[in-house]
């Protein structure tokens with residue numbers, strides 16, 4: 492579980508913004524959508540990677556409650572795949 496949290500936090504622009512490492516937290520995948528790049532956005536609703544969620548997590552769009560039931564291995568594969576920045 493710790494590995495998953497480290498992977499997610501190190502990836503998300505929202506946390507980089509909170510640490511002062513970037514000047515905004517806008518999602519890098521939703522070009523022009525003005526969505527904040529949070530864990531919930533990436534794992535549940537980002538339109539740019541709905542196919543990727545379907546392939547790795549089993550559904551194109553998930554609720555936060557559904558993400559909890561996904562195997563941690565699937566989440567690691569999802570974040571480790573090449574399509575994410």
Ligand SMILES: [Zn+2]
Pocket residue numbers: 518519520521526532537538539
């Ligand atoms: Zn997005």
